[in-house]
Amino acid sequence: MRGLKILLACLALGAVSPAAADPMLTGFAYPFPVKRFTFESQKQELSMAYMDVAPSGIGNGHTAVLLHGKNFCAATWESTIRALREAGFRVVAPDQVGFCKSTKPQRYQYGLHELAKNTHRLLEAIGVTNPIIIGHSMGGMLAFRYALMYRDEMSALVTVNPIGLEDWKAKGVPFVSIDELYAGELKKTDAQIKEYQRTTYYDGQWRPEFDRWVDMLAGMYQGEEGAAVAWNQALTSDMVFNQPVVYEFPNIRVPTLLLMGAKDNTAIGKARASEAVKAELGKYEKLGPRTAEAIPNSTLVMFDDLGHSPQVQEPEKFNQTLIENLEKILAQKEKSKTAK
Known part of the structure; x- marks a missing residue:
């Protein structure tokens, strides 16, 4: 009830955007x-929405599982799903519990381990074995955790501008309570969302097709x-802030x-954070090479002119790079298997 009162107050003040209400993205x-995959977790029935897309034509026998980001949904992977299915992959793209078309429990x-387990249960239920987790x-960040938990049950790991490449708390970002995070979430507007995406996801650029994701x-x-x-x-937000995976990168054992x-x-x-701390955070041009150095058997591809969402900003360039490198990884695995 308190949350509803705050929300109504924000509406009255014009703090919340006039976008059409659609909490479940119906x-x-x-x-x-x-x-939908319905299952029980933490003594309640939950439902994960997902897309399960067959390959076009003859498949290559591999399944790519696409995991969305915090301000994203499975639908944000649209162009990548189409490219992967054309290349012969079966593609599974779920909405995690708490997001988009999936259950939002009170x-x-x-x-991260819980979301990884939920994803693993979904894949078991629909008959996916040895997936490529993207x-x-x-x-x-979730994909890293999945690879640490299920490394013997997957073919490869791909991460696209993952968060969690540094420990923000250890670097000096102050802790805030969940109540404070909640109050901040209630005040979000479409204008704020758009500006954040413009400066972070697209390197200060904007195109009309990006409006869809703001809406x-x-x-x-x-x-x-x-x-x-x-x-x-x-x-x-509390989860990703307090559950760093960066310290476990040397333990990842999948390509x-x-x-x-x-x-x-x-x-x-x-x-x-303070201005001094802020100046040292989120430098992906440095975090990328540092991460590649920490993870055994890893390949790094940097898009020098792209931001946080390269698969949305330049889908053709991104998808071509993804598929070419995936095919190399899978060919190398097959060669190693044959050699044995």
């Missing part, structure tokens, strides 16, 4: 049919159910492809 079309102990932003995100915050979206966003837009400057909590 009116937002995904590029392929949406299915109570849930979020953890994660962007928070989904990249998608802003619409989820509207209406009475928008408070549930804000609450889950606050919980997952890894790192795709990085060098113009990215994402760092969770950067806005509340």
